[in-house]
Amino acid sequence: MASQVAEGRADSPARRRFLRFLLGFSVISTIGMIAAPIVGFLIPPKTNGAGAGGKVLAGTTADIPAGTAKVVPVGSKPVIVTNTEAGILAYSAVCTHLGCIVGFDTTVKHIVCPCHDGHFNPANGAVISGPPPRPLASVAVSLEGALKDQIFLVPGA
Amino acid sequence: MATVDVPQGRVEGWFEERLRVGSLFAALLHVRIPASAATYFLGGITLFLFGVQVVTGTLLALYYKPTPETAYDSVKTITSVVDFGWLIRSIHHWGANLMIVSLVLHLLRIFVQGAYKYPRELTWVVGVGLLGATIGFGFTGYLLPWDQRAFWATTVGTEIAGGVPLIGDALLNLLRGGADVTDATLSRFFGMHVLVLPLILGGLVLIHLTIVHQLGLASPRHPEPRPTRPGGTVEPVREPLKPFFPHYILDEVIAWAAVLAVLVVLASVWPAGLEEKADPLSSVIVVNGVEQHVKPEWYFLAVYQLLKVVPEKTIGILIPIVGVGVLALLPFLDRNPEVAKRKRPIALLLAAVTMAGLVVFTIWGQVS
Numbered sequence: 001m002a003s004q005v006a007e008g009r010a011d012s013p014a015r016r017r018f019l020r021f022l023l024g025f026s027v028i029s030t031i032g033m034i035a036a037p038i039v040g041f042l043i044p045p046k047t048n049g050a051g052a053g054g055k056v057l058a059g060t061t062a063d064i065p066a067g068t069a070k071v072v073p074v075g076s077k078p079v080i081v082t083n084t085e086a087g088i089l090a091y092s093a094v095c096t097h098l099g100c101i102v103g104f105d106t107t108v109k110h111i112v113c114p115c116h117d118g119h120f121n122p123a124n125g126a127v128i129s130g131p132p133p134r135p136l137a138s139v140a141v142s143l144e145g146a147l148k149d150q151i152f153l154v155p156g157a
Numbered sequence: 158m159a160t161v162d163v164p165q166g167r168v169e170g171w172f173e174e175r176l177r178v179g180s181l182f183a184a185l186l187h188v189r190i191p192a193s194a195a196t197y198f199l200g201g202i203t204l205f206l207f208g209v210q211v212v213t214g215t216l217l218a219l220y221y222k223p224t225p226e227t228a229y230d231s232v233k234t235i236t237s238v239v240d241f242g243w244l245i246r247s248i249h250h251w252g253a254n255l256m257i258v259s260l261v262l263h264l265l266r267i268f269v270q271g272a273y274k275y276p277r278e279l280t281w282v283v284g285v286g287l288l289g290a291t292i293g294f295g296f297t298g299y300l301l302p303w304d305q306r307a308f309w310a311t312t313v314g315t316e317i318a319g320g321v322p323l324i325g326d327a328l329l330n331l332l333r334g335g336a337d338v339t340d341a342t343l344s345r346f347f348g349m350h351v352l353v354l355p356l357i358l359g360g361l362v363l364i365h366l367t368i369v370h371q372l373g374l375a376s377p378r379h380p381e382p383r384p385t386r387p388g389g390t391v392e393p394v395r396e397p398l399k400p401f402f403p404h405y406i407l408d409e410v411i412a413w414a415a416v417l418a419v420l421v422v423l424a425s426v427w428p429a430g431l432e433e434k435a436d437p438l439s440s441v442i443v444v445n446g447v448e449q450h451v452k453p454e455w456y457f458l459a460v461y462q463l464l465k466v467v468p469e470k471t472i473g474i475l476i477p478i479v480g481v482g483v484l485a486l487l488p489f490l491d492r493n494p495e496v497a498k499r500k501r502p503i504a505l506l507l508a509a510v511t512m513a514g515l516v517v518f519t520i521w522g523q524v525s
Binding site: 040041043 | 212216219234239240241242244245414
């Protein structure tokens with residue numbers, strides 16, 4: 001039996017090539033079949049974006065007196081709400097340099113990143129100094145309530 | 158220095174020059190097995206299923222969160238949000254069940270063919286250890302979804318362990334990590350399931366396979382010849398042999414492909430379910446509006462039913478413990494050297510009665 005198989009192979013290289021092709025095809029398609037669900041599984045599912053389809057109450061004007069700012073979570077993303085001469089404005093609190101969370105320096109009245117001393121203008125989010133390559137992304141603010149004292153953030157607006 | 162045979166292919170040649178593992182693989186693969194050997198590929202299938210469990214389990218662990226607050230929701234997310242999550246989880250679920258089935262069938266095959274006898278007693282003992290580790294996997298894994306069924310089956314299961322004479326209380330505390338099934342229990346079971354048991358099972362598999370390789374497959378026709386004095390030599394039985402590689406391996410791989418197909422079909426047609434989230438204050442399980450009894454997985458049903466019908470709890474717990482002890486020591490208790498079925502009527506009859514008893518108690522436990 002074994003010798004017959006060996007002779008058959010030796011006599012017909014075309015048949016041998018064909019069998020090799022079939023074997024390779026089976027192995028590769030099997031690997032593909034197993035790998036496809038594994039790769040699909042490893043890709044993280046899309047989570048609901050921060051505040052998708054709604055606005056988030058960041059606090060009241062009493063929480064953020066003039067000349068100060070506050071970092072509030074919007075979903076999983078931090079947002080800095082500033083109350084300066086330019087009014088109540090909000091920006092993404094994620095520094096555009098390397099992703100640290102920015103804060104507010106009440107002496108120089110700048111939004112400042114503590115990691116590499118990047119300064120941003122609280123009036124428009126623009127870079128004043130330091131390494132950040134881009135301004136902070138702005139987040140829409142709407143003041144609501146009878147006294148217009150409730151600060152709502154509208155992400156994505 | 159010995160000469161090195163370098164294979165023809167360029168890639169193989171490159172690796173072989175640097176690794177020199179060719180002779181190792183040759184020694185592992187190019188062995189001969191009795192032509193009459195009929196393994197039904199069950200040991201290999203069990204090993205393959207363990208591999209499936211390792212892969213799917215590792216994937217599940219990437220999303221699973223082992224705390225009472227998060228476990229249930231993370232399993233729900235895996236099942237309904239993550240791509241192919243239902244498939245991976247259901248294959249893990251069915252793989253566990255099939256692994257027990259193939260392991261038990263493998264054990265029965267070894268028993269019926271008398272392959273546990275001289276010189277393979279230790280292969281059998283290690284094999285019983287593998288059975289224990291596999292059941293441990295089932296027991297610890299069952300709690301992880303943290304649904305009502307998981308919670309109460311574990312409560313009842315650990316309660317049974319607490320009934321073991323003398324060490325019961327200590328065992329219960331050790332298993333639960335305290336007096337009750339809590340977050341401590343979940344952490345323990347998760348750690349056991351993903352770290353302790355895989356290491357134990359992996360180690361035992363290595364020992365098991367090493368012995369199998371060293372001793373070769375048993376002939377189902379002839380007992381292994383025994384030297385008259387320790388260390389003496391014997392003339393091996395002359396019988397037809399066949400190559401292990403590629404003949405046997407090829408069939409084994411085909412069997413694996415078939416098992417994988419069965420797994421995917423089972424997982425697709427009957428995906429793993431999830432009950433209500435565990436509620437430590439209510440042991441009521443409601444499925445489709447019908448209240449159900451708290452029952453363990455099917456492979457524990459025989460013991461569960463035994464405990465219900467034996468009036469004395471201690472005796473009910475001792476019977477399965479003694480049973481496992483007898484199973485582990487079987488090669489040393491069964492002194493009959495014969496392997497042919499017609500020369501072992503008592504052993505086969507006892508095994509048939511035991512199996513029938515297990516089946517009856519399992520079905521009884523299911524329907525009662």
